[in-house]
Amino acid sequence: MDKMPKWADVVLIPLISLILATAISALVILGIGEDPVAAVKIMVSGALGSTLGWGYTLYYATNFMFTGLAVAVAFHARLFNIGGEGQAMLGGLGVAVACLYIPWPHWSLALIGAGTLAALFGAAWAAIPAWLQARRGSHIVITTIMFNFIAASVLNYLVVDIMRPKGARDTATARFPDSVHLPTLHELLAPIGVPFSKAGPANVSLLVAVAACLLIWLLIWRSRLGYEIRAYGHSETGALYAGISPVRITMITMLISGGLAGMMAINNVMGEAERLVLNATEEAGFIGIAVALMGRSHPLGVFLAAILFGFLYQGGAELALMTQIPSELIVVIQALVILFTGALDNMVRMPIEKLFVTLGRMRA
Amino acid sequence: MTFLKSFLSTAATSALMAGAAIAEPALIYDLGGKFDKSFNEAAFNGAERWAKETGGQFREIELKSEAQREQALRRFAEAGANPIITMGFAMADPLTSVAPDYPNTKFVVVDVTWIEGDNIRQIGFAEHEGSYLVGLLAEMASKSGTVGFIGGMDVPLIRQFGCGYAQGAKAANPDAKIIANMTGTTASAWNDPVKGSELAKAQISQGADVIYAAAGGTGVGVLQTAADENILSIGVDSNQNYLHPGQVLTSMLKRVDVAVYDAMKAGDTVETGVFILGLAEDGVGYALDEYNADLITPEMKAAVDEARAKIISGEIKVASYYDNDNCPVLDF
Numbered sequence: 001m002d003k004m005p006k007w008a009d010v011v012l013i014p015l016i017s018l019i020l021a022t023a024i025s026a027l028v029i030l031g032i033g034e035d036p037v038a039a040v041k042i043m044v045s046g047a048l049g050s051t052l053g054w055g056y057t058l059y060y061a062t063n064f065m066f067t068g069l070a071v072a073v074a075f076h077a078r079l080f081n082i083g084g085e086g087q088a089m090l091g092g093l094g095v096a097v098a099c100l101y102i103p104w105p106h107w108s109l110a111l112i113g114a115g116t117l118a119a120l121f122g123a124a125w126a127a128i129p130a131w132l133q134a135r136r137g138s139h140i141v142i143t144t145i146m147f148n149f150i151a152a153s154v155l156n157y158l159v160v161d162i163m164r165p166k167g168a169r170d171t172a173t174a175r176f177p178d179s180v181h182l183p184t185l186h187e188l189l190a191p192i193g194v195p196f197s198k199a200g201p202a203n204v205s206l207l208v209a210v211a212a213c214l215l216i217w218l219l220i221w222r223s224r225l226g227y228e229i230r231a232y233g234h235s236e237t238g239a240l241y242a243g244i245s246p247v248r249i250t251m252i253t254m255l256i257s258g259g260l261a262g263m264m265a266i267n268n269v270m271g272e273a274e275r276l277v278l279n280a281t282e283e284a285g286f287i288g289i290a291v292a293l294m295g296r297s298h299p300l301g302v303f304l305a306a307i308l309f310g311f312l313y314q315g316g317a318e319l320a321l322m323t324q325i326p327s328e329l330i331v332v333i334q335a336l337v338i339l340f341t342g343a344l345d346n347m348v349r350m351p352i353e354k355l356f357v358t359l360g361r362m363r364a
Numbered sequence: 365m366t367f368l369k370s371f372l373s374t375a376a377t378s379a380l381m382a383g384a385a386i387a388e389p390a391l392i393y394d395l396g397g398k399f400d401k402s403f404n405e406a407a408f409n410g411a412e413r414w415a416k417e418t419g420g421q422f423r424e425i426e427l428k429s430e431a432q433r434e435q436a437l438r439r440f441a442e443a444g445a446n447p448i449i450t451m452g453f454a455m456a457d458p459l460t461s462v463a464p465d466y467p468n469t470k471f472v473v474v475d476v477t478w479i480e481g482d483n484i485r486q487i488g489f490a491e492h493e494g495s496y497l498v499g500l501l502a503e504m505a506s507k508s509g510t511v512g513f514i515g516g517m518d519v520p521l522i523r524q525f526g527c528g529y530a531q532g533a534k535a536a537n538p539d540a541k542i543i544a545n546m547t548g549t550t551a552s553a554w555n556d557p558v559k560g561s562e563l564a565k566a567q568i569s570q571g572a573d574v575i576y577a578a579a580g581g582t583g584v585g586v587l588q589t590a591a592d593e594n595i596l597s598i599g600v601d602s603n604q605n606y607l608h609p610g611q612v613l614t615s616m617l618k619r620v621d622v623a624v625y626d627a628m629k630a631g632d633t634v635e636t637g638v639f640i641l642g643l644a645e646d647g648v649g650y651a652l653d654e655y656n657a658d659l660i661t662p663e664m665k666a667a668v669d670e671a672r673a674k675i676i677s678g679e680i681k682v683a684s685y686y687d688n689d690n691c692p693v694l695d696f
Binding site for chain 2: 056059060152153155156157160164166167168169170171172175199201268272273275277278279280282313316317320321327330331
């Protein structure tokens with residue numbers, strides 16, 4: 001055996017990274033004179049110990065699933081889409097337009113309509129950097145990150161100057177009508193007799209996100225287009241030789257990626273806030289990069305990593321509520337997890353890979 | 365373990381003392397963070413003053429996400445905190461849905477004046493009136509006749525500051541030129557001193573020699589650059605005169621600290637309703653202390669005090685940006 005087994009790649013390495021990050025976080029918490037064991041307990045019980053906690057954990061996770069998938073799809077074509085943030089903002093605009101200006105008879109139709117518009121808006125926002133990359137060779141990392149700032153300015157103009165109700169001081173659109181209210185997990189689970197907290201913001205979008213994970217898996221590994229995307233990602237010249245058009249693949253991949261990022265808006269804008277606030281995305285687009293890295297760009301990995309980050313967000317909030325640990329430190333803990341699972345991946349991977357290779361040779 | 369122990373013992377104590385109602389106040393800071401040298405920090409200062417004077421304790425949280433607004437409100441309400449003091453206009457919407465669920469809890473909200481609720485104390489400040497006064501001082505202190513305004517995030521609240529400032533400057537000199545810039549369109553605009561410094565330099569190159577910063581933590585960079593370039597600046601919310609003695613003309617005071625202190629002092633008997641704190645209530649004003657005493661000439665002081673009296677008496681009417689969503693003397 002000259003390669004390490006799949007399970008080590010998918011499970012062992014993220015787990016070791018996570019343990020390292022936790023260990024260092026514990027040292028940091030000790031350093032400021034707080035009890036790390038108590039802190040972990042608060043995080044776990046706050047995020048997973050009640051259906052209220054789960055409601056928030058899954059709400060954050062839904063956001064991260066969409067943005068994580070968006071980054072993951074682009075990764076397969078070796079495109080680094082850092083523009084998930086801006087694409088999700090535009091998606092929010094799509095949801096707001098759909099919910100405010102179209103009278104929907106039922107939430108399910110509204111979800112389809114608003115979701116489609118959100119995906120279209122997000123995809124359109126990704127299309128411009130994609131075209132610049134495909135046709136003009138402008139690097140997509142630079143253009144997508146610049147488009148985040150443009151998106152923020154566009155949203156600021158539209159929300160503050162155009163869509164804000166007259167005289168309102170809050171920087172937000174009007175509330176969406178009740179007919180587009182998405183059922184929360186409480187409302188979904190109550191009819192089948194499962195009690196779930198009323199206050200948790202997780203909603204039916206979670207199911208859409210899970211379905212999206214499945215569809216992306218089918219797309220990448222079970223479809224001809226997915227094969228072309230992966231082939232292009234592995235070797236552009238090889239793909240070209242096989243008759244795959246780089247322009248076409250770049251455009252299609254980025255449209256899917258932007259569409260997924262835009263779809264996040266059905267969760268945070270339509271499901272939670274029920275109006276478009278300026279600060280709606282809250283860097284979920286950037287967290288998506290960490291989620292995709294940690295999930296090794298595999299939909300199942302993205303799913304699990306999204307839940308982990310949802311746990312970190314909700315657990316962090318609980319920590320801020322229940323202890324005197326300053327909120328900056330909670331950001332440090334989250335950053336350590338991102339650092340170890342995303343950026344320092346090879347630090348853990350190389351020795352483990354070597355270990356497996358040596359083990360394999362010894363057996364051979 | 366210690367946590368569990370202390371948790372259990374607290375639970376036991378509170379079970380024993382059930383009915384004795386030991387309500388701690390809670391304070392929820394807005395996304396800018398507790399130590400922003402202005403809005404949120406003013407609230408923290410008010411709370412600290414209350415804690416020092418009474419020996420009481422208060423619970424606090426710095427919000428990190430929009431979804432946490434409702435979460436923090438509910439958690440504090442369920443933990444029995446009373447009153448729950450919240451900062452910023454973005455709390456309006458979560459409060460309207462949370463407050464009715466906890467009729468026995470008093471909520472206090474700063475910068476919100478338009479929501480319904482019998483258990484909510486809503487506090488608004490007449491920022492345009494205070495800004496009018498510092499605009500008047502700015503134009504009188506200016507040699508070039510050009511004064512600058514640097515806002516934080518481009519939101520109606522900050523336009524309200526800029527609009528009052530421009531009216532004050534025009535009152536001192538009808539030909540006054542006002543250069544207004546906003547730092548940005550995202551929440552990071554509240555905490556970007558480098559950009560604040562760049563904007564200040566750009567305004568100086570256009571002739572501004574007094575610059576008013578209404579930009580949270582970004583203002584620190586504006587005040588620093590103004591001091592470095594030997595022009596005057598104006599601070600906001602808290603008294604920032606001390607940051608650069610002799611180089612900060614004055615500060616527009618928005619007494620968030622007093623509002624928070626008063627609410628905590630009143631405790632769970634705090635009076636609810638809508639309270640607008642303007643010049644008459646000393647809710648807003650301009651700062652005069654040993655650091656800027658030499659900068660404010662007797663004529664300036666006379667003029668600004670006269671304007672203050674006239675605004676209070678209603679003789680001068682300062683237009684509010686909110687009335688028509690635009691400013692009569694300044695375009696944003």
